[in-house]
Amino acid sequence: xxxxxRYMRLALDEARKALEADEVxxxxxxxxxxxxxxxxxxxxxxxxxxxxxxxxxAITAAEEYLGGKxxxxxxxxxxxxxxxxxxGAIGWSQLPRIVFGASDPKRGYQTYxxxxxxxxxxxxxxxxxxxxxxxxxxxxxxxxx
Amino acid sequence: xxxxxRYMRLALDEARKALEADEVxxxxxxxxxxxxxxxxxxxxxxxxxxxxxxxxxAITAAEEYLGGKxxxxxxxxxxxxxxxxxxGAIGWSQLPRIVFGASDPKRGYQTYxxxxxxxxxxxxxxxxxxxxxxxxxxxxxxxxx
Numbered sequence: 035x036x037x038x039x040r041y042m043r044l045a046l047d048e049a050r051k052a053l054e055a056d057e058v059x060x061x062x063x064x065x066x067x068x069x070x071x072x073x074x075x076x077x078x079x080x081x082x083x084x085x086x087x088x089x090x091x092a093i094t095a096a097e098e099y100l101g102g103k104x105x106x107x108x109x110x111x112x113x114x115x116x117x118x119x120x121x122g123a124i125g126w127s128q129l130p131r132i133v134f135g136a137s138d139p140k141r142g143y144q145t146y147x148x149x150x151x152x153x154x155x156x157x158x159x160x161x162x163x164x165x166x167x168x169x170x171x172x173x174x175x176x177x178x179x
Numbered sequence: 180x181x182x183x184x185r186y187m188r189l190a191l192d193e194a195r196k197a198l199e200a201d202e203v204x205x206x207x208x209x210x211x212x213x214x215x216x217x218x219x220x221x222x223x224x225x226x227x228x229x230x231x232x233x234x235x236x237a238i239t240a241a242e243e244y245l246g247g248k249x250x251x252x253x254x255x256x257x258x259x260x261x262x263x264x265x266x267g268a269i270g271w272s273q274l275p276r277i278v279f280g281a282s283d284p285k286r287g288y289q290t291y292x293x294x295x296x297x298x299x300x301x302x303x304x305x306x307x308x309x310x311x312x313x314x315x316x317x318x319x320x321x322x323x324x
Contacts, residue, residue, distance in 0.1 A: 082248045083239050084271035085230065094228050103227045118295045119267025126229035126264060147292035150263045 038111070038133050041065050042162045045111040045135070048075040048088060049169055055080055059169045062088035062112040064096035064105060064129075071108070072096030088112060089120035093127050105129045113166040115142035115159065121150035133158045135166025183278050186210050186256045187307045190280070193220040193233060194258045194314055200225055204314045207233035207257040209241035209250060209274075216253070217241030233257060234265040238272050250274045258311040260287035260304065266295035278303045280311025 035043075041063060048061025052075035064072035074091025078084055089112050097103050109131040116124060116134065121143030124132060132151065137159060143150050151157065180188075186208060193206025197220035209217035219236025223229055234257050242248050254276040261269060261279065266288030269277060277296065282304060288295050296302065 078248055078271075082242050082246055084242065084248050085235050085239055085268050090230050094230055097227050097229065101227055103223055103229050117267055117271075118292050119264050119271060122262055122264025122267055122292070123230050126223075126262075146294055147263050147267070149291055 038158065038161045041070075041109070041111045042113070042133065042135055042166070044070060044073075045088075045113050046162065046165060046169070048073055048092075049113045049166070052076040052088070053169065053173060059173050060088045060112065060114045062092040062110060064092045064108050064110050066096070066100075066105075066108045071099045085119070087117065087120050089116055090123055093123055093129075097127065103127065109133060111161075113162075114138050114170060115144065117141050118143055118147045118150070121147050124155075125150045125152055128152050129155060131156045131158075133161050135160070135162050136170065137163075137167075183256070183303065183306045186215075186254070187258070187278065187280055187311070189215060189218075190233075190256045190258050191307065191310060191314070193218055193237075194311070197221040197233070198314065198318060204318050205233045205257065205259045207237040207255060209237045209253050209255050211241070211245075211250075211253045216244045230264070232262065232265050234261055235268055238268055238274075242272065248272065254278060256306075258307075259283050259315060260289065262286050263288055263292045263295070266292050269300075270295045270297055273297050274300060276301045276303075278306050280305070280307050281315065282308075282312075 049059040053059035072092040072095035077086040115138040194204040198204035217237040217240035222231040260283040
């Protein structure tokens with residue numbers, strides 16, 4: 035298992051916490067120099083708050099940890115392709131690397147805001163894609179009964 | 180003074196609170212049936228948090244007030260055109276009307292995520308544009324000394 039997969043597994047652990055709270059199971063971690071400095075999982079229903087996406091919480095936590103609003107030496111791992119909102123936050127934080135699992139053509143930033151990240155940011159998609167996507171698909175299948 | 184100008188003045192009051200905290204002076208209010216149910220001003224420096232934009236806080240406050248994550252009967256007033264992140268949050272909240280003051284061609288959603296809002300959302304720009312924009316321009320001029 036390479037580093038990207040290792041950290042994506044931690045993001046998947048976060049996604050499972052969302053699932054336990056009956057939330058769309060998406061999770062994220064922010065990593066700096068091999069250390070996880072921010073974690074988050076989707077809590078939009080629990081908090082009645084559309085801004086409570088996994089990435090937003092992981093970014094806020096990492097910035098809190100660092101005491102500054104830039105994450106210029108960090109990597110964000112998230113189980114699903116970020117939405118427009120989260121992509122905007124990623125851009126503001128100047129994250130230089132973003133790793134995501136499953137793509138989200140319906141809501142993802144690649145469709146709606148392809149230039150939201152820092153111009154030099156490097157993006158890796160498809161890490162543990164099947165597992166990340168299956169978690170979300172199972173959730174919606176169960177929801178529809 | 181029409182209703183839009185009246186609520187934009189309240190958003191400007193919020194922007195001035197940001198200014199007092201040495202923040203980029205942007206403010207926002209969410210209005211439902213003639214009542215302000217959410218307010219916010221930019222606090223990104225104070226909180227070391229890129230997600231602490233005026234709109235994000237006003238939306239979160241309004242959702243908290245309503246106890247639900249949709250703002251389908253509300254109008255958002257914000258002194259400056261929303262960025263990608265805030266536009267994404269506005270889209271998720273299903274706000275049907277957005278009124279902004281000054282445009283922001285460098286960072287605004289119209290350039291980077293023009294389809295971020297709900298497809299039926301109505302947008303009015305340019306309300307008290309000069310006053311809203313001047314506040315920000317003065318801030319940056321002072322910052323540069």
